[in-house]
Amino acid sequence: MTISLPRGLIVSCQARADNPLHGPAFMGAMALAARDGGAVAIRANGPDDIAAVKAAGLPVIGIHKIFSDEYPVYITPSFAAAEAVVAAGADIVGLDCTTRPRDGVPALALIRRIRQELAVPVFADVSNLEEARAATDCGATYIATTLSGYTAATQSANQEPDLALVEALATRLPIPVIAEGRYNTPALVRHAFEAGAHAVVVGTMITNPREITRQFVAAGVPA
């Protein structure tokens, strides 16, 4: 059965290997806490964490980050990575749909193949309007602004979320637009909905206590 994303807050439960909260036990608990707090879906990375967050009973956007020295694309960069995500129980596959160089088939071909062979919705992480349009034409189910601020063309010292992109996408695309990346306060989440977002993904500011602690220390503790 195809699961769709309700309107609301999606919580990204991710912790890299160097984070003390790395691992499925912690991410599974994060997902339960997010569900109890009112989240409508969970984003999770890697088969083990995806399987663990399923216990919350919410739709799961699964990604599989695979880092390479040669290519900048790491969010579900291949069909095999998408297959692993679905095998672990993800309801929706998230993947990098930027035009950046990658190892293997281009993102647009990957979207088509995932839709046809795995029969799951595709959550396209993009950095601009052109990528969003191309991904939509290839059958993406959702478009997310996840990679705005993280490509060479969009990087900036400004750590603000790209609300202008949310608005541009929401007014031009026929499919739901998800705001993701640097939504670090409830007010910014509200602004994203006002800009036309169908849902908003928040990660760091809910599920990364190490980073939250750092920000309190940097901004609140006298030198």
Ligand SMILES: CC(=O)N[C@H](C=O)[C@@H](O)[C@H](O)[C@H](O)COP(=O)(O)O
């Ligand atoms: C660029 C990239 O790799 N973004 C990742 C995507 O899965 C995650 O590291 C982010 O935490 C996620 O997008 C949520 O964003 P924020 O943590 O800013 O709320």
